[in-house]
Amino acid sequence: MQMNDSQHIPASREQVWAALNDPAVLKQCIPGCQSLDVTAPNEMTATVVFKVGPVKATFSGKVTLSDLDPPNSYRISGEGSGGVAGFAKGGAVVRLESESTDVTVLHYEVDAQIGGKLAQLGARLIDSTAKKLAGEFFASFATVVGGPATSSVEVGAREKGWLKRLTGAG
Amino acid sequence: MNDMTPTREQREAALEGMGCKRKRVEDIRFTQGKGNYVDDVKLPGMLHGDFVRSPHPHARVQKIDDSEALKVPGVLAVITAETLKTVNLAWMPTLAGDVQMVLADGKVLFQNQEVAFVVATDRYAADDGINKVIVEYEPLPPLVDPFKSMDKDAPVLREDLVGKMSGAHGPRKHDNHIFEWTVGDKELTDAAFNKAEVTIKEMISYHRTHPSPLETCQCVCSFDKIKGELTIYGTFQAPHVIRTVVALIAKLPEQKIHVIAPDIGGGFGNKVGAYPGYICAAVASIVTGKPVKWVEDRIENLTATSFARDYHMTTEIAATKDGKVTGLRVHVLADHGAFDACADPSKWPAGFFNIVTGSYDFPTAHLAVDGVYTNKAPGGVAYRCSFRVTEAAYCIERGMDILAQKLKMDPAELRLKNFIKPEQFPYHSALGWEYDSGDYHTAMRKMMETTGYAALRKEQEEKRAAFKRGETREIMGLGVSFFTEIVGAGPSKNCDILGIAMFDSCEIRMHPTGAGIARMGTKSQGQGHETTWAQIIATEIGIPADNIMVEEGNTDTAPYGLGTYGSRSTPVAGAAIAMAARKIKAKAQMIAAYKLEVHEDDLEFDIDGFRVKGLPEKFMSMKDICWAAYNSVPPGMEPGLEAVSYYDPPNMTYPFGAYLCVMDIDVDTGVYKVRRFYALDDCGTRINPMIIEGQVHGGLTEAFAIAMGQEIRYDDVGNVVTGSFMDFFMPTAVETPHWETDFTVTPSPHHPIGAKGVGESPNVGGVPAFSNAVNDAFSFLGSTHIQMPHDFWRNWKAAKELGAVA
Numbered sequence: 001m002q003m004n005d006s007q008h009i010p011a012s013r014e015q016v017w018a019a020l021n022d023p024a025v026l027k028q029c030i031p032g033c034q035s036l037d038v039t040a041p042n043e044m045t046a047t048v049v050f051k052v053g054p055v056k057a058t059f060s061g062k063v064t065l066s067d068l069d070p071p072n073s074y075r076i077s078g079e080g081s082g083g084v085a086g087f088a089k090g091g092a093v094v095r096l097e098s099e100s101t102d103v104t105v106l107h108y109e110v111d112a113q114i115g116g117k118l119a120q121l122g123a124r125l126i127d128s129t130a131k132k133l134a135g136e137f138f139a140s141f142a143t144v145v146g147g148p149a150t151s152s153v154e155v156g157a158r159e160k161g162w163l164k165r166l167t168g169a170g
Numbered sequence: 171m172n173d174m175t176p177t178r179e180q181r182e183a184a185l186e187g188m189g190c191k192r193k194r195v196e197d198i199r200f201t202q203g204k205g206n207y208v209d210d211v212k213l214p215g216m217l218h219g220d221f222v223r224s225p226h227p228h229a230r231v232q233k234i235d236d237s238e239a240l241k242v243p244g245v246l247a248v249i250t251a252e253t254l255k256t257v258n259l260a261w262m263p264t265l266a267g268d269v270q271m272v273l274a275d276g277k278v279l280f281q282n283q284e285v286a287f288v289v290a291t292d293r294y295a296a297d298d299g300i301n302k303v304i305v306e307y308e309p310l311p312p313l314v315d316p317f318k319s320m321d322k323d324a325p326v327l328r329e330d331l332v333g334k335m336s337g338a339h340g341p342r343k344h345d346n347h348i349f350e351w352t353v354g355d356k357e358l359t360d361a362a363f364n365k366a367e368v369t370i371k372e373m374i375s376y377h378r379t380h381p382s383p384l385e386t387c388q389c390v391c392s393f394d395k396i397k398g399e400l401t402i403y404g405t406f407q408a409p410h411v412i413r414t415v416v417a418l419i420a421k422l423p424e425q426k427i428h429v430i431a432p433d434i435g436g437g438f439g440n441k442v443g444a445y446p447g448y449i450c451a452a453v454a455s456i457v458t459g460k461p462v463k464w465v466e467d468r469i470e471n472l473t474a475t476s477f478a479r480d481y482h483m484t485t486e487i488a489a490t491k492d493g494k495v496t497g498l499r500v501h502v503l504a505d506h507g508a509f510d511a512c513a514d515p516s517k518w519p520a521g522f523f524n525i526v527t528g529s530y531d532f533p534t535a536h537l538a539v540d541g542v543y544t545n546k547a548p549g550g551v552a553y554r555c556s557f558r559v560t561e562a563a564y565c566i567e568r569g570m571d572i573l574a575q576k577l578k579m580d581p582a583e584l585r586l587k588n589f590i591k592p593e594q595f596p597y598h599s600a601l602g603w604e605y606d607s608g609d610y611h612t613a614m615r616k617m618m619e620t621t622g623y624a625a626l627r628k629e630q631e632e633k634r635a636a637f638k639r640g641e642t643r644e645i646m647g648l649g650v651s652f653f654t655e656i657v658g659a660g661p662s663k664n665c666d667i668l669g670i671a672m673f674d675s676c677e678i679r680m681h682p683t684g685a686g687i688a689r690m691g692t693k694s695q696g697q698g699h700e701t702t703w704a705q706i707i708a709t710e711i712g713i714p715a716d717n718i719m720v721e722e723g724n725t726d727t728a729p730y731g732l733g734t735y736g737s738r739s740t741p742v743a744g745a746a747i748a749m750a751a752r753k754i755k756a757k758a759q760m761i762a763a764y765k766l767e768v769h770e771d772d773l774e775f776d777i778d779g780f781r782v783k784g785l786p787e788k789f790m791s792m793k794d795i796c797w798a799a800y801n802s803v804p805p806g807m808e809p810g811l812e813a814v815s816y817y818d819p820p821n822m823t824y825p826f827g828a829y830l831c832v833m834d835i836d837v838d839t840g841v842y843k844v845r846r847f848y849a850l851d852d853c854g855t856r857i858n859p860m861i862i863e864g865q866v867h868g869g870l871t872e873a874f875a876i877a878m879g880q881e882i883r884y885d886d887v888g889n890v891v892t893g894s895f896m897d898f899f900m901p902t903a904v905e906t907p908h909w910e911t912d913f914t915v916t917p918s919p920h921h922p923i924g925a926k927g928v929g930e931s932p933n934v935g936g937v938p939a940f941s942n943a944v945n946d947a948f949s950f951l952g953s954t955h956i957q958m959p960h961d962f963w964r965n966w967k968a969a970k971e972l973g974a975v976a
Contacts, residue, residue, distance in 0.1 A: 083301055083304075084222065084223070084225075084300055084301055085225075086225040087225055113887060115225050115888075116225025116889075117469070117893075119891060120281075120282075120469060120890050120893030120894070121893060121894055121896070124896070
């Protein structure tokens with residue numbers, strides 16, 4: 001699965017960079033994150049509850065930051081196992097660009113692979129779930145870093161439930 | 171005779187014998203929810219087992235930690251390959267001469283492979299236990315594409331076979347190679363191609379799919395420590411074979427193994443083989459001393475038990491300019507997954523694929539099949555077909571359409587030109603079969619006349635012109651298919667399973683009041699045996715079908731049989747029934763002669779009893795003969811009226827049929843509509859026309875599913891991405907088209923009642939009819955062959971690639 005997108009965040013590049021390297025912020029923003037502990041410089045272990053379609057599982061694994069170029073870019077990669085639900089591995093290259101002194105554009109290119117029950121049951125849901133999770137992450141991230149964010153993709157619209165989309169309500 | 175005397179017609183009708191549309195007797199319980207399936211079996215103290223499965227398609231198993239699982243309340247044991255090694259059961263033999271891991275031994279070779287078996291007091295506890303078993307894997311590169319199996323740098327899958335350059339079916343060319351099977355005259359065939367006026371060549375794939383019976387595979391194993399007896403209730407299409415396999419691999423005395431197959435909710439080939447679940451449940455029962463139930467869920471059934479097809483067939487036909495075929499050359503790359511667990515007769519690594527010359531008079535042909543390993547689930551069963559016959563029929567029927575297109579000939583005309591002629595039967599095919607009987611021209615012409623084929627072609631021509639003028643966005647396809655099946659495996663001279671000849675059997679026991687029980691070596695999974703078997707007996711011996719009970723599935727009471735699959739029940743067991751009934755009839759005739767005080771030769775059988783020739787009033791009914799068999803048999807004769815027959819067929823049977831599918835496809839959406847589907851089947855003598863029609867409806871629906879979307883698909887890293895009915899196409903009444911059925915009757919000359927088998931014909935003939943319709947629809951836009959399955963998306967993609975959609 002691959003996903004490229006960008007996000008406008010109302011904060012300076014330095015502020016965004018600092019937050020991206022702050023385990024407390026990451027923990028707060030990663031959807032379903034239950035724990036995130038630093039084990040070594042640029043290495044963390046994390047426990048995340050992840051749900052795709054009918055499969056819900058707790059993933060535990062390792063998160064690594066590499067190719068660090070402060071305050072411009074890094075690569076965040078991880079590998080986790082969810083027991084019978086399967087496994088996931090992948091990473092994202094994150095790149096920051098100043099649009100103005102207090103607005104930063106965050107570009108990300110995600111490349112991920114999933115296996116096991118998640119892939120069997122969720123194949124058709126993976127892309128939309130990944131986008132939804134990314135949307136949730138950045139919405140929280142922007143709030144934590146500097147107030148509400150605006151996305152280049154309409155996260156809100158996608159988050160409408162299927163019933164709402166069908167009925168046009170909400 | 172007074173008015174109360176029933177007429178001949180009334181007497182015949184009262185029997186409800188062969189040819190009668192007798193209602194299915196088993197439906198009384200099925201339609202009321204009173205069937206008795208394996209999951210209905212509940213024994214005192216019964217435990218439940220379920221599997222920890224691999225999320226990886228290819229990985230080394232480094233460690234299995236069951237300590238947390240054993241702390242889960244209700245979990246009693248976790249069985250791994252190490253446990254099974256203590257009883258020498260970590261691996262088991264397959265029907266194809268290979269071996270298969272029961273539980274992962276050092277490595278996993280496909281996603282969802284069985285790694286450990288958790289035994290608990292209930293299913294929920296077992297599931298909780300599974301979640302707590304921690305397995306450490308070291309992922310290895312997966313091999314998904316069969317065309318890359320024999321690459322120099324391909325990862326070696328079967329480390330147990332490294333260095334063994336010969337397998338069950340001869341030499342191996344690569345560590346991932348299983349067998350090469352060749353048939354036919356290569357030199358003669360190459361020569362035919364060298365001087366051919368016209369040739370075609372196409373790689374025709376028949377994708378991997380799955381039989382997907384609604385009831386998944388399951389069993390209950392119960393070991394009695396005191397008696398040393400093992401009882402296995404299971405969804406078995408071949409209960410006796412399972413008993414023998416268990417005796418051989420578990421080293422238990424065969425008389426102490428009781429295999430019981432109760433009602434089965436569909437088999438379609440999925441329930442022929444032996445699965446790790448059976449072995450693990452049996453071991454768990456022996457270990458715990460309690461009955462253990464194992465029931466697959468849907469994902470497990472689709473992703474781990476036997477798949478079907480996955481044949482990639484490079485097909486070449488040589489012909490003259492005016493459309494006479496002169497040679498056929500086929501190479502098949504067969505993807506068998508991680509273990510060769512095909513359920514074929516032992517000597518046939520590619521089943522009866524050498525029926526690939528189809529209904530046509532090919533002077534020469536050559537076939538080579540290479541079987542390879544990949545990181546996919548094992549299997550290769552005959553999904554509602556005789557062994558690899560659907561693949562062969564699809565191959566030749568697509569090939570003939572491609573040839574017709576190249577020759578600019580009508581595909582029906584091309585077929586008529588090349589059919590084996592009625593006077594050529596028995597016909598010896600270039601690839602070694604002796605076709606027993608057939609009248610192909612009559613069947614084809616009847617199909618063309620009934621459907622108005624010529625008018626449909628004319629309509630198609632007009633629609634194509636309208637499409638080119640931009641007046642419509644719909645294209646129309648006519649899918650012609652003419653298939654010859656080879657069923658009824660089979661003669662002992664060339665068919666066996668694990669060394670047991672593929673005969674079948676019947677035991678009939680008549681009771682004093684003119685009723686009886688027939689016990690069979692076959693096992694119905696929905697085919698209606700309880701109805702049709704009684705009809706054969708009714709006609710043969712003149713006792714109403716309603717008075718005959720049919721019993722199958724209990725290896726203690728049934729005579730040994732090879733089971734039900736490959737449309738073998740009617741050709742083989744149906745013959746055994748007729749032969750056993752004839753033994754009953756012969757003894758009955760002796761009793762009647764004694765009672766009527768005439769010589770046996772003076773008697774003639776008359777519907778429901780024996781009559782003295784020339785003296786119509788001197789008659790003894792079969793009902794009365796049954797009574798006499800228990801009190802006044804001729805001196806020296808043993809009392810009773812029962813018989814057993816083991817029938818070894820002299821040849822296979824060759825049902826055939828002519829199908830037509832009329833389809834409209836919207837190029838902008840890829841959405842198709844099956845406007846009409848006509849199926850003419852010739853299955854020889856028709857025992858119950860209503861059941862035949864039902865079988866044809868079911869087979870066509872499965873053919874429709876397979877051709878139009880049903881697929882077991884793997885992504886490029888080895889995940890099965892069609893693991894549920896969300897993604898695996900299972901048509902319901904909403905999607906299923908209307909079926910028109912028709913027939914001709916060409917009885918089998920060597921079968922006691924002339925019957926040939928029908929259950930699988932519609933799947934064999936249906937798939938090419940659908941696929942030919944799609945391909946025919948697109949052909950005028952410049953395509954030669956579009957691979958199945960033809961779902962909306964692929965149709966749209968084809969239209970786009972052909973420039974029909976911007």
